[in-house]
Amino acid sequence: MKMDIRGRNIEITDALKDYTTKRLSKLEKYIDDASTAQVVLSVEGERHKVEVTIPLNGVILRGEVAGEDMYASIDLVVEKLEKQIEKHKTKLYRSHRGAGLKKAVADEIQRELDEKNDTPDKFKIVRTKRFALKPMDEEEAIMQMNLLGHTFFVFYNAQTEEVNVVYKRKDGNYGLIEPDFD
Template identity: 55%
Template sequence: MKYNILGKNIEVTKGLENAVIDKLHKLDKYFNDQTPVQVMLSVEKQRHIIEITIPFNGQILRGEIDGKDMYAIIDDAVAIIERQIVRFKNKLRRRHRGNPVSFAEDFMGVDYDDDELLKIDRKKQFAIKPMDVEEAIMQMELVGHTFFVYRDAQSEEVNVVYKRKNGTYGLIEPIVG
Protein backbone atom coordinates (compact mmCIF):
# COMPACT_ATOMS: atom_id res chain seq x y z
CA MET A 1 0.00 0.00 0.00
CA LYS A 2 1.09 3.57 -0.60
CA TYR A 3 0.94 5.65 2.58
CA ASN A 4 0.34 9.38 2.84
CA ILE A 5 0.50 10.47 6.49
CA LEU A 6 -0.37 14.07 7.30
CA GLY A 7 -0.64 16.06 10.52
CA LYS A 8 -2.93 18.90 11.52
CA ASN A 9 -1.94 20.77 14.68
CA ILE A 10 0.57 17.99 15.35
CA GLU A 11 4.08 17.27 14.17
CA VAL A 12 4.22 13.83 12.57
CA THR A 13 7.46 12.53 14.06
CA LYS A 14 9.31 9.57 12.60
CA GLY A 15 8.23 7.49 15.60
CA LEU A 16 4.56 8.35 15.12
CA GLU A 17 4.79 7.72 11.38
CA ASN A 18 6.44 4.33 12.00
CA ALA A 19 3.76 3.41 14.55
CA VAL A 20 1.00 4.23 12.04
CA ILE A 21 2.66 2.30 9.22
CA ASP A 22 3.34 -0.65 11.51
CA LYS A 23 -0.34 -0.86 12.48
CA LEU A 24 -1.51 -0.33 8.89
CA HIS A 25 0.55 -3.31 7.75
CA LYS A 26 -2.27 -5.39 9.20
CA LEU A 27 -4.33 -4.26 6.18
CA ASP A 28 -1.68 -5.39 3.64
CA LYS A 29 -3.33 -8.80 3.40
CA TYR A 30 -6.46 -7.15 1.99
CA PHE A 31 -5.01 -4.75 -0.58
CA ASN A 32 -2.43 -4.82 -3.33
CA ASP A 33 0.75 -2.69 -3.36
CA GLN A 34 -0.80 0.13 -5.41
CA THR A 35 -3.66 0.92 -3.04
CA PRO A 36 -3.37 4.48 -1.65
CA VAL A 37 -3.94 5.07 2.05
CA GLN A 38 -4.31 8.56 3.49
CA VAL A 39 -3.93 9.06 7.22
CA MET A 40 -4.74 12.38 8.88
CA LEU A 41 -3.54 12.82 12.44
CA SER A 42 -4.89 15.86 14.23
CA VAL A 43 -5.17 17.38 17.67
CA GLU A 44 -8.03 19.61 18.86
CA LYS A 45 -7.57 20.78 22.44
CA GLN A 46 -7.02 17.55 24.44
CA ARG A 47 -8.55 15.34 21.76
CA HIS A 48 -6.38 13.31 19.38
CA ILE A 49 -8.04 12.25 16.12
CA ILE A 50 -6.98 9.76 13.47
CA GLU A 51 -8.74 9.45 10.11
CA ILE A 52 -7.81 6.64 7.73
CA THR A 53 -9.16 6.93 4.18
CA ILE A 54 -8.68 4.33 1.47
CA PRO A 55 -10.17 5.48 -1.85
CA PHE A 56 -10.44 3.07 -4.74
CA ASN A 57 -12.58 3.05 -7.88
CA GLY A 58 -15.20 5.48 -6.65
CA GLN A 59 -15.61 3.78 -3.26
CA ILE A 60 -14.15 5.04 0.01
CA LEU A 61 -13.32 3.08 3.12
CA ARG A 62 -12.99 5.45 6.06
CA GLY A 63 -12.32 5.04 9.73
CA GLU A 64 -12.20 7.91 12.22
CA ILE A 65 -11.72 7.75 15.95
CA ASP A 66 -10.65 10.10 18.70
CA GLY A 67 -9.16 9.69 22.13
CA LYS A 68 -6.61 11.05 24.57
CA ASP A 69 -3.58 9.10 23.30
CA MET A 70 -2.69 9.07 19.59
CA TYR A 71 -0.77 5.81 19.82
CA ALA A 72 -3.67 4.04 21.54
CA ILE A 73 -6.31 5.01 18.97
CA ILE A 74 -4.35 3.87 15.90
CA ASP A 75 -5.36 0.23 16.54
CA ASP A 76 -9.03 1.20 16.84
CA ALA A 77 -9.02 3.09 13.53
CA VAL A 78 -7.38 0.15 11.73
CA ALA A 79 -9.96 -2.20 13.27
CA ILE A 80 -12.80 -0.03 11.89
CA ILE A 81 -11.36 -0.29 8.36
CA GLU A 82 -10.83 -4.04 8.73
CA ARG A 83 -14.44 -4.59 9.83
CA GLN A 84 -15.66 -2.61 6.81
CA ILE A 85 -13.49 -4.65 4.44
CA VAL A 86 -14.66 -8.01 5.74
CA ARG A 87 -18.27 -6.95 6.03
CA PHE A 88 -18.56 -5.60 2.49
CA LYS A 89 -15.95 -7.76 0.75
CA ASN A 90 -18.26 -9.63 -1.60
CA LYS A 91 -20.15 -6.53 -2.64
CA LEU A 92 -16.94 -4.54 -3.19
CA ARG A 93 -15.37 -7.44 -5.11
CA ARG A 94 -18.26 -7.61 -7.59
CA ARG A 95 -17.86 -3.92 -8.37
CA HIS A 96 -14.08 -3.86 -8.77
CA ARG A 97 -13.17 -7.10 -10.52
CA GLY A 98 -10.05 -6.76 -12.69
CA ASN A 99 -9.07 -3.28 -11.52
CA PRO A 100 -5.38 -2.70 -10.62
CA VAL A 101 -6.19 -0.78 -7.44
CA SER A 102 -8.07 -3.54 -5.73
CA PHE A 103 -7.99 -6.25 -3.14
CA ALA A 104 -5.15 -8.73 -2.75
CA GLU A 105 -5.71 -12.07 -4.51
CA ASP A 106 -5.25 -14.11 -1.30
CA PHE A 107 -8.01 -12.16 0.40
CA MET A 108 -10.33 -12.51 -2.58
CA GLY A 109 -10.06 -16.31 -2.44
CA VAL A 110 -11.87 -16.55 0.90
CA ASP A 111 -15.65 -16.14 0.89
CA TYR A 112 -17.62 -14.47 3.64
CA ASP A 113 -21.38 -14.73 3.91
CA ASP A 114 -22.49 -11.12 3.79
CA ASP A 115 -26.21 -11.84 3.41
CA GLU A 116 -26.72 -12.00 7.16
CA LEU A 117 -24.68 -8.86 7.80
CA LEU A 118 -26.80 -6.60 5.59
CA LYS A 119 -30.24 -7.17 7.02
CA ILE A 120 -32.83 -4.42 7.43
CA ASP A 121 -34.20 -4.71 10.94
CA ARG A 122 -36.81 -1.98 10.79
CA LYS A 123 -38.59 0.00 8.12
CA LYS A 124 -40.29 3.37 8.50
CA GLN A 125 -42.41 5.40 6.15
CA PHE A 126 -43.38 9.02 6.59
CA ALA A 127 -44.74 11.91 4.60
CA ILE A 128 -42.15 14.46 3.50
CA LYS A 129 -43.44 18.01 3.61
CA PRO A 130 -41.66 21.00 2.06
CA MET A 131 -39.70 23.13 4.54
CA ASP A 132 -36.55 25.20 4.82
CA VAL A 133 -33.32 23.99 6.42
CA GLU A 134 -33.94 25.83 9.71
CA GLU A 135 -37.32 24.15 10.16
CA ALA A 136 -35.78 20.77 9.32
CA ILE A 137 -33.12 21.27 12.02
CA MET A 138 -35.79 22.25 14.51
CA GLN A 139 -37.84 19.15 13.63
CA MET A 140 -34.75 16.95 13.98
CA GLU A 141 -34.07 18.36 17.44
CA LEU A 142 -37.73 17.99 18.47
CA VAL A 143 -37.80 14.27 17.58
CA GLY A 144 -34.38 13.74 19.18
CA HIS A 145 -32.68 12.22 16.12
CA THR A 146 -29.23 12.89 14.69
CA PHE A 147 -30.55 13.29 11.13
CA PHE A 148 -33.74 14.41 9.42
CA VAL A 149 -34.98 13.83 5.86
CA TYR A 150 -37.08 16.60 4.32
CA ARG A 151 -38.12 18.16 1.00
CA ASP A 152 -36.55 21.55 0.42
CA ALA A 153 -39.26 24.19 -0.13
CA GLN A 154 -37.22 26.06 -2.76
CA SER A 155 -35.62 23.28 -4.81
CA GLU A 156 -38.26 20.57 -4.18
CA GLU A 157 -35.36 18.11 -3.74
CA VAL A 158 -35.10 15.63 -0.88
CA ASN A 159 -32.33 16.74 1.51
CA VAL A 160 -30.90 15.48 4.77
CA VAL A 161 -29.74 17.56 7.73
CA TYR A 162 -27.61 15.87 10.36
CA LYS A 163 -25.94 16.70 13.64
CA ARG A 164 -22.15 16.41 13.59
CA LYS A 165 -19.99 15.15 16.45
CA ASN A 166 -18.77 18.67 17.22
CA GLY A 167 -22.35 19.93 17.73
CA THR A 168 -22.70 21.73 14.39
CA TYR A 169 -25.05 20.70 11.60
CA GLY A 170 -24.46 19.28 8.16
CA LEU A 171 -26.62 19.30 5.03
CA ILE A 172 -26.72 16.68 2.28
CA GLU A 173 -28.14 17.93 -1.01
CA PRO A 174 -28.52 15.88 -4.18
CA ILE A 175 -26.82 16.97 -7.37
CA VAL A 176 -29.14 16.56 -10.33
CA GLY A 177 -27.30 15.48 -13.40
Protein backbone atom coordinates in the same frame (compact mmCIF):
# COMPACT_ATOMS: atom_id res chain seq x y z
CA MET B 1 0.10 0.16 -0.22
CA LYS B 2 1.55 3.65 -0.09
CA MET B 3 0.88 5.94 2.86
CA ASP B 4 0.65 9.72 3.00
CA ILE B 5 0.87 10.59 6.70
CA ARG B 6 0.27 14.21 7.66
CA GLY B 7 -0.08 16.04 10.94
CA ARG B 8 -2.36 18.87 11.96
CA ASN B 9 -1.36 20.66 15.18
CA ILE B 10 1.12 17.85 15.86
CA GLU B 11 4.66 17.03 14.79
CA ILE B 12 4.85 13.59 13.21
CA THR B 13 7.78 11.91 14.96
CA ASP B 14 9.57 8.91 13.47
CA ALA B 15 8.11 6.71 16.21
CA LEU B 16 4.56 7.87 15.45
CA LYS B 17 5.07 7.46 11.71
CA ASP B 18 6.56 3.97 12.18
CA TYR B 19 3.70 2.91 14.46
CA THR B 20 1.08 4.20 12.02
CA THR B 21 2.79 2.47 9.09
CA LYS B 22 3.12 -0.81 11.01
CA ARG B 23 -0.52 -0.85 12.11
CA LEU B 24 -1.93 0.13 8.69
CA SER B 25 0.25 -2.47 6.98
CA LYS B 26 -2.16 -5.06 8.46
CA LEU B 27 -4.59 -3.94 5.75
CA GLU B 28 -2.17 -4.69 2.89
CA LYS B 29 -3.45 -8.25 2.57
CA TYR B 30 -6.75 -6.74 1.36
CA ILE B 31 -5.45 -3.74 -0.60
CA ASP B 32 -3.18 -3.65 -3.66
CA ASP B 33 0.16 -1.86 -3.87
CA ALA B 34 -1.16 0.94 -6.12
CA SER B 35 -3.47 2.28 -3.39
CA THR B 36 -2.49 5.26 -1.28
CA ALA B 37 -3.79 5.65 2.26
CA GLN B 38 -4.32 9.30 3.21
CA VAL B 39 -3.67 9.58 6.97
CA VAL B 40 -4.23 12.75 8.98
CA LEU B 41 -3.16 12.77 12.63
CA SER B 42 -4.39 15.81 14.53
CA VAL B 43 -4.61 17.18 18.04
CA GLU B 44 -7.57 19.33 19.06
CA GLY B 45 -7.19 20.26 22.72
CA GLU B 46 -7.11 16.96 24.65
CA ARG B 47 -8.42 14.91 21.71
CA HIS B 48 -6.05 12.93 19.48
CA LYS B 49 -7.80 12.32 16.17
CA VAL B 50 -6.86 9.89 13.39
CA GLU B 51 -8.50 10.05 9.94
CA VAL B 52 -7.70 7.45 7.28
CA THR B 53 -9.06 7.44 3.73
CA ILE B 54 -8.18 4.70 1.25
CA PRO B 55 -9.75 5.09 -2.19
CA LEU B 56 -10.09 1.91 -4.21
CA ASN B 57 -11.85 1.19 -7.47
CA GLY B 58 -15.49 1.78 -6.61
CA VAL B 59 -14.97 1.75 -2.83
CA ILE B 60 -13.69 4.37 -0.44
CA LEU B 61 -12.61 3.03 2.92
CA ARG B 62 -12.74 5.70 5.61
CA GLY B 63 -12.18 5.61 9.32
CA GLU B 64 -12.10 8.38 11.88
CA VAL B 65 -11.43 7.97 15.60
CA ALA B 66 -10.75 10.52 18.35
CA GLY B 67 -9.52 9.69 21.83
CA GLU B 68 -7.18 10.69 24.62
CA ASP B 69 -4.20 8.73 23.23
CA MET B 70 -2.91 8.91 19.64
CA TYR B 71 -1.60 5.34 19.62
CA ALA B 72 -4.91 3.96 20.91
CA SER B 73 -6.76 6.01 18.28
CA ILE B 74 -4.55 4.51 15.55
CA ASP B 75 -5.35 0.99 16.80
CA LEU B 76 -9.08 1.73 16.84
CA VAL B 77 -9.13 3.22 13.34
CA VAL B 78 -7.36 0.13 11.95
CA GLU B 79 -9.98 -2.10 13.62
CA LYS B 80 -12.72 0.07 12.13
CA LEU B 81 -11.22 -0.22 8.63
CA GLU B 82 -10.84 -4.01 8.98
CA LYS B 83 -14.55 -4.26 9.85
CA GLN B 84 -15.44 -2.14 6.79
CA ILE B 85 -13.31 -4.38 4.56
CA GLU B 86 -14.90 -7.56 5.94
CA LYS B 87 -18.38 -6.06 5.54
CA HIS B 88 -17.63 -5.08 1.95
CA LYS B 89 -16.09 -8.47 1.13
CA THR B 90 -19.19 -10.19 2.48
CA LYS B 91 -21.45 -8.00 0.35
CA LEU B 92 -19.31 -8.62 -2.73
CA TYR B 93 -19.38 -12.36 -2.09
CA ARG B 94 -23.15 -12.41 -1.57
CA SER B 95 -23.90 -10.36 -4.66
CA HIS B 96 -21.23 -12.14 -6.76
CA ARG B 97 -19.89 -8.82 -7.99
CA GLY B 98 -16.20 -8.25 -8.50
CA ALA B 99 -13.16 -10.35 -7.73
CA GLY B 100 -12.33 -8.82 -4.36
CA LEU B 101 -10.45 -5.88 -2.99
CA LYS B 102 -6.95 -7.22 -3.71
CA LYS B 103 -7.47 -6.78 -7.47
CA ALA B 104 -8.94 -3.29 -7.20
CA VAL B 105 -7.14 -0.49 -8.99
CA ALA B 106 -6.63 2.69 -7.01
CA ASP B 107 -8.48 5.92 -7.85
CA GLU B 108 -6.86 9.25 -7.24
CA ILE B 109 -8.30 11.35 -4.48
CA GLN B 110 -7.63 14.99 -3.80
CA ARG B 111 -8.23 16.41 -0.34
CA GLU B 112 -7.40 20.06 -0.02
CA LEU B 113 -8.64 22.05 2.94
CA ASP B 114 -9.21 25.77 2.62
CA GLU B 115 -8.96 26.69 6.31
CA LYS B 116 -7.05 29.95 5.85
CA ASN B 117 -9.83 31.84 4.06
CA ASP B 118 -10.23 35.09 6.01
CA THR B 119 -13.49 36.26 4.40
CA PRO B 120 -16.19 35.94 7.07
CA ASP B 121 -19.14 34.91 4.86
CA LYS B 122 -22.40 33.51 6.20
CA PHE B 123 -22.18 30.54 3.82
CA LYS B 124 -18.45 29.92 3.92
CA ILE B 125 -17.27 26.77 2.14
CA VAL B 126 -14.52 25.30 4.32
CA ARG B 127 -13.85 22.12 2.38
CA THR B 128 -14.08 21.01 -1.23
CA LYS B 129 -13.87 17.38 -2.32
CA ARG B 130 -13.28 16.04 -5.80
CA PHE B 131 -13.78 12.39 -6.64
CA ALA B 132 -14.26 10.14 -9.63
CA LEU B 133 -17.86 9.12 -10.33
CA LYS B 134 -18.01 5.40 -11.04
CA PRO B 135 -21.09 4.21 -12.92
CA MET B 136 -23.24 2.12 -10.57
CA ASP B 137 -26.82 1.26 -9.85
CA GLU B 138 -28.89 2.60 -6.96
CA GLU B 139 -28.30 -0.49 -4.81
CA GLU B 140 -24.51 -0.16 -5.12
CA ALA B 141 -24.76 3.54 -4.24
CA ILE B 142 -26.74 2.73 -1.08
CA MET B 143 -24.16 0.06 -0.19
CA GLN B 144 -21.34 2.62 -0.63
CA MET B 145 -23.20 5.21 1.46
CA ASN B 146 -23.72 2.73 4.29
CA LEU B 147 -20.13 1.49 4.07
CA LEU B 148 -18.89 5.06 4.50
CA GLY B 149 -21.37 5.78 7.28
CA HIS B 150 -22.78 8.80 5.44
CA THR B 151 -26.38 9.95 5.11
CA PHE B 152 -26.10 10.72 1.38
CA PHE B 153 -24.01 9.61 -1.61
CA VAL B 154 -23.46 11.22 -5.03
CA PHE B 155 -23.05 8.75 -7.91
CA TYR B 156 -23.30 8.35 -11.70
CA ASN B 157 -26.40 6.26 -12.37
CA ALA B 158 -25.49 3.62 -14.97
CA GLN B 159 -29.15 3.14 -16.02
CA THR B 160 -30.10 6.81 -16.51
CA GLU B 161 -26.58 8.06 -17.34
CA GLU B 162 -27.10 11.02 -14.98
CA VAL B 163 -25.60 12.15 -11.70
CA ASN B 164 -27.93 11.16 -8.84
CA VAL B 165 -27.94 11.39 -5.05
CA VAL B 166 -29.19 8.67 -2.71
CA TYR B 167 -29.94 9.62 0.88
CA LYS B 168 -31.16 7.99 4.07
CA ARG B 169 -34.52 9.27 5.25
CA LYS B 170 -35.47 9.83 8.89
CA ASP B 171 -37.98 6.97 8.64
CA GLY B 172 -35.13 4.54 7.80
CA ASN B 173 -35.94 4.25 4.10
CA TYR B 174 -33.88 5.67 1.24
CA GLY B 175 -34.53 8.50 -1.19
CA LEU B 176 -33.19 9.21 -4.68
CA ILE B 177 -32.63 12.68 -6.14
CA GLU B 178 -32.60 12.88 -9.94
CA PRO B 179 -31.91 16.05 -11.97
CA ASP B 180 -34.70 17.61 -14.01
CA PHE B 181 -33.37 19.95 -16.70
CA ASP B 182 -36.80 21.13 -17.94
